[in-house]
Amino acid sequence: MKQSEEKTDPASFLTKVVLVALPLLAARLHFQEACFLGLVLCLSFWGSLLFFYFTERLFPKPALAWAVLAWILALGEISWYAWGFKPFWVASLTLLLYDEIVTGKYLEREFFKTYFWEGLYAGTLVVFLGAFQEVSTYHWFLQAFSQPTGIFLLLALAVLIWQSQMPARES
Amino acid sequence: MQDALFLISGFGFLLAYEKSEETGPYSGRGDAKPFLIEGLHLLWQALLLILVYEFALMRWVPSEYQNETAFPFFLSSAYLLNRVLKKSTSFFLCVFGMGVFVVINCAEFSLWQRLQKAGGFAAGIVFFEILLAGLKDKLLFCPVPRPLKGLPILFVTAALLALALRGLFV
Numbered sequence: 001m002k003q004s005e006e007k008t009d010p011a012s013f014l015t016k017v018v019l020v021a022l023p024l025l026a027a028r029l030h031f032q033e034a035c036f037l038g039l040v041l042c043l044s045f046w047g048s049l050l051f052f053y054f055t056e057r058l059f060p061k062p063a064l065a066w067a068v069l070a071w072i073l074a075l076g077e078i079s080w081y082a083w084g085f086k087p088f089w090v091a092s093l094t095l096l097l098y099d100e101i102v103t104g105k106y107l108e109r110e111f112f113k114t115y116f117w118e119g120l121y122a123g124t125l126v127v128f129l130g131a132f133q134e135v136s137t138y139h140w141f142l143q144a145f146s147q148p149t150g151i152f153l154l155l156a157l158a159v160l161i162w163q164s165q166m167p168a169r170e171s
Numbered sequence: 172m173q174d175a176l177f178l179i180s181g182f183g184f185l186l187a188y189e190k191s192e193e194t195g196p197y198s199g200r201g202d203a204k205p206f207l208i209e210g211l212h213l214l215w216q217a218l219l220l221i222l223v224y225e226f227a228l229m230r231w232v233p234s235e236y237q238n239e240t241a242f243p244f245f246l247s248s249a250y251l252l253n254r255v256l257k258k259s260t261s262f263f264l265c266v267f268g269m270g271v272f273v274v275i276n277c278a279e280f281s282l283w284q285r286l287q288k289a290g291g292f293a294a295g296i297v298f299f300e301i302l303l304a305g306l307k308d309k310l311l312f313c314p315v316p317r318p319l320k321g322l323p324i325l326f327v328t329a330a331l332l333a334l335a336l337r338g339l340f341v
Contacts (some may be wrong), residue, residue: 090246
């Protein structure tokens with residue numbers, strides 16, 4: 001896919017955001033935890049992009065990948081010590097962040113057109129999954145939604161709704 | 172148990188999804204070989220990490236800091252191993268997730284039990300990956316309703332697979 005097509009292709013954009021939710025399957029979240037984690041994911045994604053945007057020149061090219069890894073590691077450690085989050089959430093951050101910075105794609109793209117919305121959608125999806133898990137498991141007593149089965153079905157629903165509104169968007 | 176199922180299905184899906192984009196759809200019996208080789212890579216990397224953690228770090232780090240030390244250790248070691256083997260980001264995440272889960276959630280188990288768990292994990296992820304890749308190939312030729320084509324039907328398939336796996340252990 002060409003660079004210009006990739007920028008505007010909403011399907012690839014959604015795919016990336018949805019895949020980010022998958023590593024979070026390992027951490028079953030209550031609603032409040034999900035809200036907090038969504039916020040942390042979103043802010044750390046924007047913060048990391050801005051940090052590397054300004055400091056990228058300071059790192060020699062072979063050291064950049066290690067610098068990104070050390071940055072992710074530091075964020076994971078801080079969240080673990082400070083709030084007790086199991087570190088699985090950094091897997092989502094790595095999927096969002098790592099390739100963009102190491103390949104230098106983020107320098108070519110517009111922040112508000114792509115990354116702002118990517119971070120926001122990823123955070124919102126985490127909150128949505130947490131809210132639905134909480135309601136379905138503890139209020140409706142549907143145990144299936146606290147398991148991978150339910151989460152996959154929810155993600156299928158999210159993608160279906162997104163794809164169904166695409167013709168309206170294009171016109 | 173449930174956490175393990177979450178990880179196996181999630182990472183299996185990630186790997187199968189990524190591989191199909193790299194190599195094209197799964198097409199026949201002979202093509203299961205790369206998945207099995209990938210499973211072996213996954214297994215020996217996890218075993219290596221656990222053994223090094225057990226015999227080197229556990230002796231030097233006080234017990235109250237062992238869980239926290241596991242995180243930077245597994246993240247950086249998994250990355251280093253994947254740099255040598257030239258594997259993808261998802262594979263690196265998979266090794267990292269396996270390592271963290273086996274150490275953190277199974278702190279009370281012995282080394283032998285941890286190694287068994289790591290083996291079960293690797294086998295589970297590869298099993299899920301092969302199933303999903305084969306089904307994805309079949310879905311290409313099925314009359315799927317247009318709005319469900321692509322990612323939605325793949326998630327529905329993954330959900331049914333996860334349900335079947337869950338049924339095995341209840």
